Amino acid sequence: MTSPAELQAQADALAWYHSIDLGHGVVTRGSSVQETSADVIPDVSGRSVLDIGAWDGKFSFLAEQAGATRVVALDHYAWGVDWAARGAYWEECIRNGTLPDQSRDETDFWLPDLPGRRPFEFAAAALGSEVEPFVADFQTVDLGGLGAFDVVLYLGVLYHMPEPLTCLERVRAVTKEVAVIETEAVHLQGLDHEALLQFYAGSSLHTDFGNWYVPTIEALRNMCRAAGFSEVRTIIGPPPPPPEPAPGVRLRLGRRIGEIPVPPPSAPSTNYRAVVHAFV
Numbered sequence: 350m351t352s353p354a355e356l357q358a359q360a361d362a363l364a365w366y367h368s369i370d371l372g373h374g375v376v377t378r379g380s381s382v383q384e385t386s387a388d389v390i391p392d393v394s395g396r397s398v399l400d401i402g403a404w405d406g407k408f409s410f411l412a413e414q415a416g417a418t419r420v421v422a423l424d425h426y427a428w429g430v431d432w433a434a435r436g437a438y439w440e441e442c443i444r445n446g447t448l449p450d451q452s453r454d455e456t457d458f459w460l461p462d463l464p465g466r467r468p469f470e471f472a473a474a475a476l477g478s479e480v481e482p483f484v485a486d487f488q489t490v491d492l493g494g495l496g497a498f499d500v501v502l503y504l505g506v507l508y509h510m511p512e513p514l515t516c517l518e519r520v521r522a523v524t525k526e527v528a529v530i531e532t533e534a535v536h537l538q539g540l541d542h543e544a545l546l547q548f549y550a551g552s553s554l555h556t557d558f559g560n561w562y563v564p565t566i567e568a569l570r571n572m573c574r575a576a577g578f579s580e581v582r583t584i585i586g587p588p589p590p591p592p593e594p595a596p597g598v599r600l601r602l603g604r605r606i607g608e609i610p611v612p613p614p615s616a617p618s619t620n621y622r623a624v625v626h627a628f629v
């Protein structure tokens with residue numbers, strides 16, 4: 350029988366994205382700095398769950414532990430791509446000012462033995478999990494073959510998609526009840542009520558998968574509606590505006606300083622992680 354210290358040492362020999370509690374004090378040392386809080390996941394007990402872009406499977410395992418009847422963990426790039434070779438090529442593209450050819454992820458940089466799935470398999474074995482891994486590109490997989498699930502997790506994936514609306518339509522197609530959509534989002538001073546998408550040309554943020562569209566909360570909500578969801582609830586929205594200045598200060602300044610209007614109080618423009626629940 351493996352002791353907790355041995356299990357920790359074995360886990361430490363792998364490269365983790367997620368910090369996963371394997372029990373007995375053993376926790377994997379994940380590199381993710383933006384892990385979604387488990388609080389945003391709705392009740393999954395007695396429900397089927399599809400986790401799109403599951404990577405090491407943290408949210409799949411949490412869903413299983415929370416009583417989901419069936420959990421499918423779907424991923425593609427993080428499981429099969431040779432990151433060292435790809436990284437060297439992307440660095441070269443950035444040096445030369447050219448856009449990387451992302452189709453090489455499917456050819457030159459694809460490792461069929463799926464080395465990136467080892468951490469998932471390790472955690473599954475340690476937890477005695479029955480989460481079903483499914484290797485597929487969600488943008489192209491046959492949705493009929495995949496089936497539909499009560500709860501669909503789409504966490505940290507949308508902004509990596511060059512065609513976000515098409516992807517949300519595909520998320521809608523596999524959702525029976527609710528989809529949890531977590532994404533990089535942008536808060537623009539005074540413009541959160543506008544449906545705006547910030548565009549990045551694939552590699553311009555210099556990240557692993559390429560960032561394409563970063564929505565305001567209104568754009569995210571509208572896209573979910575356009576994709577066919579009937580109701581969208583904001584679980585995490587933009588940061589609240591800072592408190593109004595004290596009345597004395599406002600009275601002294603009035604609404605203008607000379608000819609210059611005093612802008613309404615607002616938090617500065619910033620990126621944050623938005624979460625919505627999109628209902629069928």
Ligand SMILES: C[S@@+](CC[C@H](N)C(=O)[O-])C[C@H]1O[C@@H](n2cnc3c(N)ncnc32)[C@H](O)[C@@H]1O
Pocket residue numbers: 381384385401402403404423424425426427428485486487488503504505506509558
């Ligand atoms: C930023 S990580 C998020 C991982 C996890 N969902 C979370 O929130 O912690 C993005 C994940 O989406 C996966 N991914 C990106 N595009 C995908 C696609 N087209 N099909 C399946 N998985 C995809 C990546 O391989 C990676 O595991």
